[in-house]
Amino acid sequence: MLNYIGKRLLALIPLFFGITLVCFFVIRLAPGSPVDMEESMNPKYSENARQKFIEMYDLDKPLPTQYALWLKKIIKLDFGVSFARDGRPVRDKILERIPVTISINIISLFFIFGAALFLGVLSAWLKGSAFDHAVTVFVFVGFAVPTFWLALLCMYLFGVVFGILPISGLTSWNYDSLSFFGKIADLTHHLILPVFISVVGGLAGMSRFMRGSTLDVLSKDYIMAARSHGLPEKTILFRHALKNALLPVVTLIGLSIPGLIGGSVIFESIFSIPGMGQLFYQSVTMRDYPTVMGILVIGAVLTLAGNLFADIMYALADPRIRYAGGEMRG
Amino acid sequence: MKRLLRNKLFAAGTLIVFFFMTVAVFAPFIAPYDPTLIQFDKTFLPPSGDFFFGTDDLGRDIFSRMVFGARVSMFVGLLSVAVSVFIGTSIGLVAGYYGRWVDSVLMRFTDIMLCFPSFFLILAVVAFLKPSLFNVMMVIGLTSWMGVARLVRAETLSLRARDFIVAAHLGGVSPVKILFKHILPNVVSVVIVSATLGVAGAILTESALSFLGLGAQPPTPSWGNILTAGKDNILFAWWLSFFPGIAILITVLGFNLMGEGLRDSFGGQ
Numbered sequence: 001m002l003n004y005i006g007k008r009l010l011a012l013i014p015l016f017f018g019i020t021l022v023c024f025f026v027i028r029l030a031p032g033s034p035v036d037m038e039e040s041m042n043p044k045y046s047e048n049a050r051q052k053f054i055e056m057y058d059l060d061k062p063l064p065t066q067y068a069l070w071l072k073k074i075i076k077l078d079f080g081v082s083f084a085r086d087g088r089p090v091r092d093k094i095l096e097r098i099p100v101t102i103s104i105n106i107i108s109l110f111f112i113f114g115a116a117l118f119l120g121v122l123s124a125w126l127k128g129s130a131f132d133h134a135v136t137v138f139v140f141v142g143f144a145v146p147t148f149w150l151a152l153l154c155m156y157l158f159g160v161v162f163g164i165l166p167i168s169g170l171t172s173w174n175y176d177s178l179s180f181f182g183k184i185a186d187l188t189h190h191l192i193l194p195v196f197i198s199v200v201g202g203l204a205g206m207s208r209f210m211r212g213s214t215l216d217v218l219s220k221d222y223i224m225a226a227r228s229h230g231l232p233e234k235t236i237l238f239r240h241a242l243k244n245a246l247l248p249v250v251t252l253i254g255l256s257i258p259g260l261i262g263g264s265v266i267f268e269s270i271f272s273i274p275g276m277g278q279l280f281y282q283s284v285t286m287r288d289y290p291t292v293m294g295i296l297v298i299g300a301v302l303t304l305a306g307n308l309f310a311d312i313m314y315a316l317a318d319p320r321i322r323y324a325g326g327e328m329r330g
Numbered sequence: 331m332k333r334l335l336r337n338k339l340f341a342a343g344t345l346i347v348f349f350f351m352t353v354a355v356f357a358p359f360i361a362p363y364d365p366t367l368i369q370f371d372k373t374f375l376p377p378s379g380d381f382f383f384g385t386d387d388l389g390r391d392i393f394s395r396m397v398f399g400a401r402v403s404m405f406v407g408l409l410s411v412a413v414s415v416f417i418g419t420s421i422g423l424v425a426g427y428y429g430r431w432v433d434s435v436l437m438r439f440t441d442i443m444l445c446f447p448s449f450f451l452i453l454a455v456v457a458f459l460k461p462s463l464f465n466v467m468m469v470i471g472l473t474s475w476m477g478v479a480r481l482v483r484a485e486t487l488s489l490r491a492r493d494f495i496v497a498a499h500l501g502g503v504s505p506v507k508i509l510f511k512h513i514l515p516n517v518v519s520v521v522i523v524s525a526t527l528g529v530a531g532a533i534l535t536e537s538a539l540s541f542l543g544l545g546a547q548p549p550t551p552s553w554g555n556i557l558t559a560g561k562d563n564i565l566f567a568w569w570l571s572f573f574p575g576i577a578i579l580i581t582v583l584g585f586n587l588m589g590e591g592l593r594d595s596f597g598g599q
Binding site: 014018019022026076122140141143144145146147148149150152153155156160201255257259261262263265266269270280284285287292295296299300303305307 | 438439441442443444445446447448449450451453454455457458491532533534537538541542543544557560561564565568571574575579580582583586587
């Protein structure tokens with residue numbers, strides 16, 4: 001097992017370099033150089049600041065050297081200083097917001113997984129029934145609905161018309177004076193809408209996949225064998241089919257991480273949640289270069305970590321994978 | 331029975347797509363008002379016989395803006411998918427056909443691109459390059475080709491081992507000719523399915539970008555930026571938010587149904 005994890009870790013190294021290369025390329029993509037851009041957005045930009053900027057990004061050196069120096073800083077998690085007015089180190093700005101985004105995404109994944117398990121497996125089990133058709137309709141609509149629009153509708157409905165859910169922020173104004181359980185209740189209350197929106201965004205794909213994977217397993221010979229032995233249908237589903245149907249889904253969880261992180265831009269800026277997505281959107285509109293680059297790298301690294309985690313879970317669950325060695329998943 | 335139902339869904343999808351395409355093409359003849367006409371005495375009118383979908387904060391007719399907004403969605407959807415299909419097919423064909431290190435390099439690059447939360451990448455690039463429809467279209471295309479590349483590569487790999495390709499090789503047909511005349515026509519069905527589904531995704535992404543103010547720039551109407559106005563006035567003007575969202579939902583649904591129907595009829599997975 002350790003051998004397998006080691007192999008997976010080694011395979012990540014070239015990916016990491018590739019990611020940093022693409023990020024570096026995105027910086028260069030801006031018309032002119034970053035210096036010109038900084039100048040054009042800030043009329044009070046002085047020659048002194050210009051020099052400082054050039055030094056900070058080593059812009060006076062040849063490109064490969066620039067990349068090497070930049071990479072060195074990135075590995076030490078040094079993303080420079082934010083262009084925003086607070087002028088704080090990008091690392092601190094990102095680190096204080098990561099927990100919010102990651103917790104919301106983990107909570108959402110938990111619900112997505114649970115709901116998809118129910119919808120997908122049951123609709124595969126009851127293939128062709130009214131329930132199955134209803135799930136199919138839900139999947140198609142779920143794929144097509146713009147999440148930001150759904151967020152608006154829910155805000156209007158639950159926040160304005162019924163007035164039962166808070167529509168912005170993570171905590172109430174009197175949060176600090178609440179008891180421990182009061183704080184938890186307050187947070188939960190604020191999280192209902194954002195998590196719901198995030199769950200709807202990911203649920204359609206996951207339940208569809210779960211249904212397909214269950215149908216796949218149910219058509220296997222060993223299920224037929226179990227049936228012909230006269231085992232009760234429930235035993236077949238829960239003891240024999242479910243475990244194998246869940247395997248491929250583990251992979252999908254890893255693959256759905258970039259989508260979830262990307263989606264956080266939308267619901268965090270709509271619900272004013274102080275997470276990484278909101279910071280990213282603010283930085284993008286203010287053209288806060290260093291912060292944008294920092295979040296891009298960190299977002300990609302989180303995805304790598306998620307994939308590694310999914311790989312390890314997969315290998316733990318399926319011995320065939322760990323003994324066959326580390327072939328890249330398709 | 332199941333097949334018939336599927337065909338019905340495919341027909342419904344095609345009908346929806348055809349409907350919105352027609353609206354986009356004939357927009358100037360359908361829209362009752364100039365979509366950019368500002369009338370300060372007619373702001374925030376609810377839907378009525380004169381203004382089917384009401385008016386916005388500047389007194390512009392939402393129905394007319396939505397008719398013209400269909401142009402933006404269709405334009406960005408179709409062209410960005412053209413870009414992504416072109417890149418994805420080229421990379422997939424070359425990787426699958428030449429194999430060995432060419433394949434490894436191209437597929438590792440594909441893996442790298444898959445690691446980025448693509449919405450982050452799109453936002454960053456669009457903002458750095460100044461928001462414009464052309465940039466939005468290019469960037470969506472450049473960040474969404476990976477699925478097509480993987481599918482085409484897999485198809486090409488399996489085709490390469492087939493007898494007619496081996497025979498062409500032995501007959502001394504040039505690799506370029508084999509790729510274009512013998513392999514490409516056989517991967518077209520896979521590409522069409524993912525292109526149709528890709529249009530749906532691109533329309534959703536464009537509307538999200540416009541909603542965040544980074545897509546179509548005012549006064550150009552797009553479904554996404556009408557929704558931005560809807561968000562600011564949601565307390566008293568629900569029609570600003572309701573109709574554009576429905577339009578996006580139905581259009582995306584149409585392309586998805588069409589894509590799924592095509593996949594079924596091509597006998598894919």
